[in-house]
Structures are given as structure tokens and as C-alpha cells.
């Protein structure tokens with residue numbers, strides 16, 4: 001099942017929330033991503049919200065005002081006081097569709113004055129709220145789905161054998177750490193770790209020297225599956241609630257030393273940042289594309305990872321941008337510098353294939369689990385989604401406009417990730433930002 005476009009995607013739809021009609025907003029009425037937020041810093045006030053223009057709509061408060069009177073989703077919303085994963089997220093597509101359609105109704109310029117008045121009371125300016133993790137993430141899995149990223153990294157570490165023979169058959173992944181996933185804006189402490197730069201000397205335990213980011217897209221599991229059950233490729237998307245931006249912070253010097261034979265461990269588990277907004281699968285309907293067009297010489301995916309629908313519409317057209325703002329640039333009021341622009345159309349595997357593969361051994365996925373694509377890199381140099389690739393392991397430093405130079409991240413650097421979808425005939429929608437500033441080691 002893949003969502004089709006409907007009247008909630010009509011580009012002519014306008015909202016009475018004026019800022020939602022700005023052409024460059026990430027959050028027009030056609031988007032309506034979910035978030036978890038609080039006004040003031042008290043955790044007791046944490047609520048489920050929906051982004052619209054420069055505001056967050058307090059979903060539970062709207063429920064209390066009887067703005068959601070359709071019985072089919074009243075129960076779900078009632079449970080959504082402070083928690084997305086125990087309410088809308090785990091419900092089926094019909095409920096989610098009904099909810100989106102009701103949200104569009106009450107936020108549309110056509111809504112009657114009384115509705116507008118009631119809804120307005122529950123709109124909070126975005127700059128007055130703090131965002132929290134959009135879900136309680138029980139498990140986190142990170143894939144490695146860009147063949148360009150895998151080939152580049154492979155070429156650096158294994159020049160004679162860049163792409164391993166399993167790559168075109170298996171969506172490669174590793175189990176990440178859920179406890180250290182943080183929401184955008186959380187400061188990231190530079191990790192310490194074992195580093196062995198001199199092959200003739202023993203390793204040392206020091207501050208990470210080659211700190212990096214990875215530009216990725218994440219997806220949240222909606223409905224889960226029972227232990228021992230699998231999820232077919234045809235059913236896969238019914239289990240995906242929505243997408244967000246992910247920064248898989250990486251300690252490259254630690255990684256190079258520890259990764260064999262079992263893969264990433266402490267080089268990744270110190271922190272992962274996510275954007276606060278979850279863009280729903282339905283909102284993304286206009287921006288679906290075909291799965292990666294495999295080279296004629298490439299093997300086709302095995303049957304359980306293959307379907308006509310996935311091949312035709314399993315991909316996403318999401319433009320991803322990474323910006324860097326150093327401490328000096330902040331002091332000089334210089335604009336963040338664009339490091340790369342890539343797109344999820346370059347992923348070798350679709351989210352449906354990742355999910356189906358993940359559950360293909362009977363592993364149970366649970367509501368709120370996060371999966372990420374792996375670094376999204378394209379073929380061209382300016383589409384490389386991490387510094388490891390951009391500076392070719394530090395050999396080709398990046399020159400910043402103010403004369404500074406970067407091989408890897410330095411203390412005080414802020415990484416800012418953005419994502420958006422554009423297509424002729426539809427409104428542009430965005431993912432907001434995923435930001436993080438590097439603090440010195442403890």
C-alpha cells in the first residue's frame with residue numbers, strides 16, 4: 001500500500017494561519033508533521049503537536065475543545081496527551097487519513113469563524129516552545145543504503161575491493177543505540193575513544209580527532225509485528241508512520257580501529273540527532289518515485305525484497321542539505337556554509353525493502369522504533385553526505401569563505417541539516433532542521 005494524493009495535497013489549499021501560506025515555509029497546510037513539544041521547560045507540559053506555518057498546534061487541547069468529534073479517532077487523540085507512539089502512530093492508515101483530513105478542515109481558510117476562534121487558542125508560536133523526542137524509541141537500526149557512500153568509503157579503506165559482494169543483495173545495517181538519540185538542538189559532547197593512528201604503537205584513549213556527521217533520513221515504525229512474524233514487501237509501508245532527518249554523528253578514528261570484525265560500536269553510540277518533526281507518509285505522497293534504477297549488470301533483489309509497487313513508487317524524492325557554521329562564523333554573523341546537497345532518490349534500497357528485510361528473520365519491530373537510511377550521498381562530489389567523503393578522509397580540506405579550513409568537525413562547530421520536497425503541481429513541504437553544536441570532551 002502506498003498513499004495516493006488526494007484533496008489534502010491540493011496546491012491551492014490555503015490556511016487561515018497566514019504564515020503557513022508563505023511559499024518558502026516548511027509547514028504549509030499540505031504538510032502537517034507531528035512533533036512533541038512543551039511551552040516552558042517543564043516536562044509535565046509535554047504535548048503532541050502538529051506544525052503549521054510558524055506555529056505548533058496543541059493536538060490534545062484541540063481534542064479537549066471537541067474539535068475532533070469523529071468517534072473513529074477520538075480515542076487515539078485522547079491518548080496523545082504527551083506521547084505520539086501510544087496514539088496516532090500505532091493506528092492504521094484509515095485513522096491516520098481521517099485525522100489528517102480533519103486537521104486540514106479546521107486549519108483551512110474555509111473553516112468557519114467559530115472553528116478558527118477555537119483552534120487559534122491552541123496555536124503556540126514555534127519560537128516559544130521546546131521540542132522533545134518525537135517518540136520513545138525502543139530500538140534503533142541504521143542502514144547503509146547509498147551505494148555511492150558505500151563505494152566511496154569502501155574505496156578509502158579497501159581500494160582494491162570497495163563494494164563487498166553482499167551489498168547488492170542485502171540492505172546492510174547495524175543495530176544502533178537508542179538511549180543516546182537526542183532531539184535537534186541538543187549539544188553534542190566530543191567523545192573519547194581508542195585511537196590508533198600510529199600502526200607501530202599501541203592505541204591510546206583520547207578525545208576523538210576525526211569527528212564527523214552523517215546526513216540521513218529516518219523512519220518511525222507505526223504498527224509493529226509479532227516476534228516470529230515477517231512483514232511482506234507489499235505490507236511494509238503500512239508499518240511506517242513517517243520520516244524525519246537524522247544525523248548519525250561518527251567518530252571516524254575510533255571507527256577505523258574498532259569496526260572489524262563486528263561493525264560500528266562506540267564510534268556511533270555516543271549520539272544521534274533527529275529533527276523534531278515527523279512528516280507522515282500521506283504528506284509525502286506527491287513525492288514518491290521509483291526505486292533505484294539498477295544497472296543492467298546488477299542482480300535483481302531477491303523475491304521477498306521485490307514488488308512491482310515498490311519498484312515503481314517505493315522511492316522518495318527528498319532534497320537534503322548540510323550546512324556548517326563554525327564558532328568564528330557565528331561571532332562574525334556569517335551565514336552557515338552549504339557543504340552538500342543530496343537526494344534520497346540515490347538510495348539503492350527503499351524504506352520498504354529495509355523494513356521487510358529487518359523483519360524477514362521474524363525480528364519484531366515495535367511502535368516508535370527508528371530506522372535510518374545511512375548516509376545519503378549521490379554520485380557527484382557536492383552530494384557527499386559526510387566529511388569523510390567530502391574531504392576524502394581529511395586529505396582534501398574544505399575551505400570556508402572566512403578563510404577557515406575543515407577536515408573534520410571542531411569544537412564549537414554547528415551542523416545544520418535541512419530536508420524538503422518539491423514537485424511541479426504541488427506545494428513544497430519541508431522537514432524543519434536537525435542541528436547540533438560540538439562541545440569539547442569532558
Ligand code: MN
Nearest residue numbers: 214248374375
Ligand atoms: Mn550512519
